[in-house]
Amino acid sequence: MKIVIVSEDKAFLKLAASILAVTGHDVMSTAGNAAELRTLAKALAPDVLLLDGRDDKALDFTQIERTTMQCPGVAVLLLATARAPGFLIDAMRAGVREVLPSVHPGELLAAVERAAVKLSAVRTASQGKIHAFIGTSGGSGTTFLATNFGYQLAQSHKVLLIDLNLQFGDALSFLQDTRAASTITDLTRDINRLDAPLLQATTIKVTPAYSILAAPEEPGQAADIRPEHIDAILKLAVTQYDFVLLDLPRVVDAMLMTALDQAASIFLVLQASVPHLRNADKLLSVFRSLDYPKDKIELLLNRYDKRDDITLDKIRRTLGAHEIHMIANGWRQVSTAINHGVPLVQVERKHGVIRGLSELGGAMAAAAEPPASLFDRLFRRA
Numbered sequence: 001m002k003i004v005i006v007s008e009d010k011a012f013l014k015l016a017a018s019i020l021a022v023t024g025h026d027v028m029s030t031a032g033n034a035a036e037l038r039t040l041a042k043a044l045a046p047d048v049l050l051l052d053g054r055d056d057k058a059l060d061f062t063q064i065e066r067t068t069m070q071c072p073g074v075a076v077l078l079l080a081t082a083r084a085p086g087f088l089i090d091a092m093r094a095g096v097r098e099v100l101p102s103v104h105p106g107e108l109l110a111a112v113e114r115a116a117v118k119l120s121a122v123r124t125a126s127q128g129k130i131h132a133f134i135g136t137s138g139g140s141g142t143t144f145l146a147t148n149f150g151y152q153l154a155q156s157h158k159v160l161l162i163d164l165n166l167q168f169g170d171a172l173s174f175l176q177d178t179r180a181a182s183t184i185t186d187l188t189r190d191i192n193r194l195d196a197p198l199l200q201a202t203t204i205k206v207t208p209a210y211s212i213l214a215a216p217e218e219p220g221q222a223a224d225i226r227p228e229h230i231d232a233i234l235k236l237a238v239t240q241y242d243f244v245l246l247d248l249p250r251v252v253d254a255m256l257m258t259a260l261d262q263a264a265s266i267f268l269v270l271q272a273s274v275p276h277l278r279n280a281d282k283l284l285s286v287f288r289s290l291d292y293p294k295d296k297i298e299l300l301l302n303r304y305d306k307r308d309d310i311t312l313d314k315i316r317r318t319l320g321a322h323e324i325h326m327i328a329n330g331w332r333q334v335s336t337a338i339n340h341g342v343p344l345v346q347v348e349r350k351h352g353v354i355r356g357l358s359e360l361g362g363a364m365a366a367a368a369e370p371p372a373s374l375f376d377r378l379f380r381r382a
Contacts, residue, residue, distance in 0.1 A: 068095025169215025328352030
């Protein structure tokens with residue numbers, strides 16, 4: 001956990017840092033006050049901000065509230081001398097997690113640990129899940145499946161799809177026959193200003209619950225996007241969406257590994273052909289070298305036909321005991337949807353492809369739900 005101490009008092013910065021050093025957390029000190037809090041929060045990306053608020057003139061609850069609104073994952077602890085009850089109410093309304101009356105070592109350490117426990121619990125319970133889609137060969141159907149899966153999932157969840165085919169990505173065209181008004185390039189150019197409003201303003205809304213962060217318009221713009229940009233975007237995205245889907249290229253580099261490291265699951269998209277199996281085997285070897293657990297990787301068998309020469313048994317023998325999701329062959333209807341720039345469900349509502357994607361979405365959503373409480377289970381039976 002990263003803790004940033006903010007004060008204009010050098011002696012306080014030194015004292016607080018020495019107290020917090022025993023926690024084992026990453027602690028840093030910086031000169032500043034409430035007016036600079038939002039800028040510091042965005043630039044330093046702390047988990048906990050300890051703000052010295054003993055100077056009445058420098059204490060600005062409006063600025064603190066802007067910080068907590070735009071950086072909801074940051075816990076703000078405020079050091080302030082004893083005040084009237086109205087002061088505490090104003091502090092809590094501004095989003096302050098806890099007000100400390102003094103720099104007592106025991107109280108400060110206890111407050112930081114309480115913040116750490118709450119942050120951990122909130123993030124575990126409320127963070128969205130990242131699911132990555134990567135094809136084993138050109139024409140696997142990866143972008144079609146990722147975009148249409150997102151459309152199905154967004155019927156009951158808030159979903160963001162990020163097109164990480166940075167040079168030639170065209171995920172948006174599978175759902176809308178329009179050009180992106182803004183792309184991931186616009187976001188990374190202002191990466192120091194990255195916050196929830198900027199992320200939402202840069203995405204393209206397909207439906208009220210489904211957004212796409214489009215790939216750059218020009219292939220050359222991909223060179224300006226770095227792995228640390230992707231890391232920051234993903235960490236913010238999971239705080240804003242139930243599911244974050246990644247449409248990935250088949251290029252093993254730092255960018256890909258940054259994305260896959262944060263993914264809860266990796267869907268390897270293939271078809272029942274020898275070239276697809278060979279490439280799938282190569283990718284699985286890469287994943288093993290990265291120490292990804294076997295259950296993190298699932299296979300999406302696209303255009304499945306039980307009459308294919310390469311059977312499910314052969315795929316399992318070749319690639320191992322990974323879960324396989326079969327997507328029916330709907331070449332004609334899929335082509336129509338792609339050519340019109342609309343989701344498949346608008347062309348053929350009851351097609352087997354839609355059923356396959358809906359079943360996958362149901363399984364994914366169920367896995368993301370927390371276990372029902374005893375109270376919920378009892379009343380569900382009633």
